Amino acid sequence: MTIQQALIEKIRLADRPGANALLDAWATEHGYERLLAEILDPTLILIGEEWRSSETFTLAQVYVAAKVTEDVLNKIVDLRKPSPADQLPKGPVVIGNIEEDFHALGRRMVGTFLRTDGWIVHDLGNDVPAAEFVDKAQAVGARVIGVSAMMMTTARHITRVREEIDRRGLTGRIQLAVGGAVFRICPGLDAEVGGNGTAPDALGAADLFDRLWKQSVRKEAVA
Amino acid sequence: MNSMGRIQATLSGQPLDRRAFAPVLGLYGARLTHCPLEQYYTDPAAYARGQSAVRETFQPDVLCAPLAFASIGAAFGSELVFLDTLPPNLRRPAIQSVEQWDSIVFPDPDIHPQLLYFRDVIRRMAAEHRGEVPIAMVIPIPADIPAVIMGLETWLEIVLFDPAGAQRVMDTIVPFYVRLVNGFFAAGATFVVMPCGFASPAIVTREIVTNFTRPILAKVLAQLRGPVVLHNVGAPLLAHLDLLTGLPAVVGFIVDQRDDLAQARCVAGPDNVLFGGLDCANIGQLTAAEVEDRCRAILEERRQDARFVLGTSGPDVAWNTPPENIHAMRKAAESFGKIDT
Numbered sequence: 001m002t003i004q005q006a007l008i009e010k011i012r013l014a015d016r017p018g019a020n021a022l023l024d025a026w027a028t029e030h031g032y033e034r035l036l037a038e039i040l041d042p043t044l045i046l047i048g049e050e051w052r053s054s055e056t057f058t059l060a061q062v063y064v065a066a067k068v069t070e071d072v073l074n075k076i077v078d079l080r081k082p083s084p085a086d087q088l089p090k091g092p093v094v095i096g097n098i099e100e101d102f103h104a105l106g107r108r109m110v111g112t113f114l115r116t117d118g119w120i121v122h123d124l125g126n127d128v129p130a131a132e133f134v135d136k137a138q139a140v141g142a143r144v145i146g147v148s149a150m151m152m153t154t155a156r157h158i159t160r161v162r163e164e165i166d167r168r169g170l171t172g173r174i175q176l177a178v179g180g181a182v183f184r185i186c187p188g189l190d191a192e193v194g195g196n197g198t199a200p201d202a203l204g205a206a207d208l209f210d211r212l213w214k215q216s217v218r219k220e221a222v223a
Numbered sequence: 224m225n226s227m228g229r230i231q232a233t234l235s236g237q238p239l240d241r242r243a244f245a246p247v248l249g250l251y252g253a254r255l256t257h258c259p260l261e262q263y264y265t266d267p268a269a270y271a272r273g274q275s276a277v278r279e280t281f282q283p284d285v286l287c288a289p290l291a292f293a294s295i296g297a298a299f300g301s302e303l304v305f306l307d308t309l310p311p312n313l314r315r316p317a318i319q320s321v322e323q324w325d326s327i328v329f330p331d332p333d334i335h336p337q338l339l340y341f342r343d344v345i346r347r348m349a350a351e352h353r354g355e356v357p358i359a360m361v362i363p364i365p366a367d368i369p370a371v372i373m374g375l376e377t378w379l380e381i382v383l384f385d386p387a388g389a390q391r392v393m394d395t396i397v398p399f400y401v402r403l404v405n406g407f408f409a410a411g412a413t414f415v416v417m418p419c420g421f422a423s424p425a426i427v428t429r430e431i432v433t434n435f436t437r438p439i440l441a442k443v444l445a446q447l448r449g450p451v452v453l454h455n456v457g458a459p460l461l462a463h464l465d466l467l468t469g470l471p472a473v474v475g476f477i478v479d480q481r482d483d484l485a486q487a488r489c490v491a492g493p494d495n496v497l498f499g500g501l502d503c504a505n506i507g508q509l510t511a512a513e514v515e516d517r518c519r520a521i522l523e524e525r526r527q528d529a530r531f532v533l534g535t536s537g538p539d540v541a542w543n544t545p546p547e548n549i550h551a552m553r554k555a556a557e558s559f560g561k562i563d564t
Contacts, residue, residue: 014383014428059426063379102304102312105376127304127314152504152541153308181457185504 004043011047011065012057019068024075032076036116040072044113048203062202063105066112073116089120093209094137095146096124098157103150106180109202110146117206130160137174143216144209146177147195155182155193162194172219175212179205226284226356230413233496234450234474236529242522243532244556245285245498246549248277249361250310250539255280261305264291267343274348278356281549284532286352288345288360288412290539295362296371298330298337308542316374321381321388327372329395332403342410349411357413361454365393365400365443366421366436382421382435393439401446408449415449416477418456418538422467425458432466444472452498455479457537464490479536480505484525498534499525500552506535507544511551518555526559 001009003026010019027035047065051057093114097107104126111121122140124132133145145165149155158178165174178195179202190198196215199208224232224240233243252273253263262269274286291310297303300317318327332338341360348358363371369392370378382389404415421427422436444451452475453467460467461482467473468491475496478487484499491497501509501517509517518533525531533556540549 012428013430016384058424058428060379060383060428060431063376064383067380067384100304100306100309100312102314104374105379108376151309151538152507153306153543156543182504185502186508 003039004046007039007043008047008050011043011061011068014060014064016064016067016071019064020071023068023072027075032072032079035072036076040069040116044069044116044203048201051201051203059105062109066109066202069112069116073112090118090210091213092120092122092140092142093144093146093213094122094124094133094140094142095148096128096133097126097148098154098161099127099129100157101149101151101154101180102126103148103180106150106202107146107148110148110179110205113202113205114146114209117209119206119209130157130164133161134164134168134170134174138168138170143173144175144177144212146179146205146209149178149180150182152182152186152189155180155189158193158195172223173216175216177205177208177212179208225354226282227354227413229284230357230532233530233532236494239529242556242559243284244534244553245359245532246281246283246500246535246552247287247290247361247503247537247539248281248283248549249274249287249290250542251544251549252277254542260307260310264289264294264305264311265340267340267347270344271347271351275351278352280546281553283356283553285357285359285413286348287416288348288358288407289341290361291341292363292367292371292418294337294340295368298335299327299372301372310539313371313374316372316377318373319377320373321377321385321392324373324388324392324395329399332399332406338403338406342406345407345410345412353411358411359414359416359452360404360407360412361416361418362404362407363456364417364419364422364436364453365396365439367418368396368400369393370420382427382431386435389435397439397443401443404443405446405448408447412449414452414474415447416452416454418454419460419467420456422453422463423456423458423460424462426456429463429466432463437466437470440467441470444470447472450474452477452496455482455536457502461487461490468492468495475530475532477534477536484521484528484531488525488528488531493530496530496532497525497528498532500534500536503535503537503540503544506548506552507541509548511545511547514548515551515555518552519558522555522559 175196229243255276256273293313302315303311304314422432451472454477459479459481477498480502
């Protein structure tokens with residue numbers, strides 16, 4: 001059994017201490033820097049793929065994966081003080097739940113997985129008005145705003161973020177990522193509310209943000 | 224045959240004049256009566272008026288008492304937020320960690336206004352529709368209650384990483400829950416629907432259901448004075464359905480739109496009622512003709528199933544659902560006429 005398979009098994013069993021022990025043992029030999037890229041990231045991709053294709057993973061197990069990821073990140077922070085020179089962040093992004101939406105768990109997991117992937121995440125929390133998302137994105141220079149909604153009714157409020165982006169002349173420059181349980185039930189809803197893209201789950205957020213960031217750069221270059 | 228007779232006949236597998244039709248239209252009553260939701264979810268008379276309008280407009284075979292889980296959390300001190308087109312939600316949970324659990328003051332179901340609201344709604348609805356339409360009260364299973372007191376993330380963390388803490392929490396929840404739900408039955412609830420968050424395959428593992436959720440549920444159900452229907456909580460239930468069978472007081476299951484109904488029937492066994500239908504979030508996205516077609520397809524597939532009810536999956540039918548789509552569901556149910564067993 002490879003270490004990735006062993007890690008997936010620990011996460012499947014919701015065995016956080018076991019997963020950490022496994023990763024610590026590997027890191028002792030190879031270093032925590034390599035752990036993220038060589039073990040944790042590929043494992044999270046595998047878990048995401050399996051979750052999407054077979055729905056055999058539960059929210060609890062993905063939550064365990066997020067906590068194990070947080071544990072590893074904390075250890076890396078403890079072991080070394082990163083300087084701007086040795087860390088190349090991908091860029092600032094803004095996330096939050098749309099106004100009237102209070103289902104924080106998915107958004108918080110997205111934040112964890114984005115940070116793991118190198119993004120500087122500005123998490124605005126729950127119940128965020130459309131203008132606040134765009135204000136923050138402009139203030140920090142974010143090219144991607146990620147908006148979460150769990151219910152159909154709150155998902156429709158995301159159109160206000162789209163309108164706010166367009167009204168300020170930021171169409172294309174700021175890309176709108178949307179996600180949440182309702183987007184899994186209703187295919188096409190992401191486009192309907194004005195999103196530039198969605199991911200099926202928190203584990204897919206990093207890829208989505210990568211794609212949308214590049215899209216923003218391309219559109220700005222063309223403009 | 225009236226709605227009460229139709230549901231009772233479905234429960235006992237007796238012949239029916241037509242399929243029973245039981246969408247969750249708790250919220251929709253506010254739309255029909257143009258009632259602001261803060262009033263609807265705090266004033267029992269306003270809610271009961273909404274359900275009278277639901278009955279008059281759609282003639283469903285079950286009327287629902289408020290599906291407002293956050294209000295239960297509010298009785299423990301969680302802060303509520305009232306929304307324009309959704310039931311109230313939690314703005315801030317009462318506590319943030321298991322260490323604070325002992326500081327929680329348990330509300331008295333006989334005195335606390337937030338809890339008496341539910342009971343008063345049921346009493347009013349039962350008085351108006353008694354013997355004619357069953358009244359269903361909807362309340363999450365006991366293992367879900369701490370989530371409305373401390374938030375889902377904190378509770379999930381405790382269940383996953385602090386089993387002793389989780390058990391300590393549930394030891395105090397169980398007697399409260401039994402008293403609360405028996406109060407609903409005493410007020411006139413015909414049956415209680417329990418969404419099963421901490422038994423859902425989308426949320427927790429089979430091990431958690433087996434070792435944590437089910438034993439608590441079994442303990443509670445054995446003390447209840449009325450029938451219970453277990454609900455999918457808006458996600459497929461089939462993968463864990465076997466873990467929820469054979470429990471005391473349970474007479475049926477409301478499965479998800481994505482669950483295979485034939486397989487669900489095999490797992491649930493012949494004696495339980497199976498509720499199935501379109502997802503609440505989707506009904507409003509379809510045309511009335513599409514709703515009717517899809518409901519007819521479901522009913523056709525379950526034609527031989529004497530204990531099947533056309534319902535909806537997920538929470539309340541969404542606010543923006545056109546009324547003609549709900550009429551279309553009823554039309555489909557009515558078109559499946561006399562059902563012999």
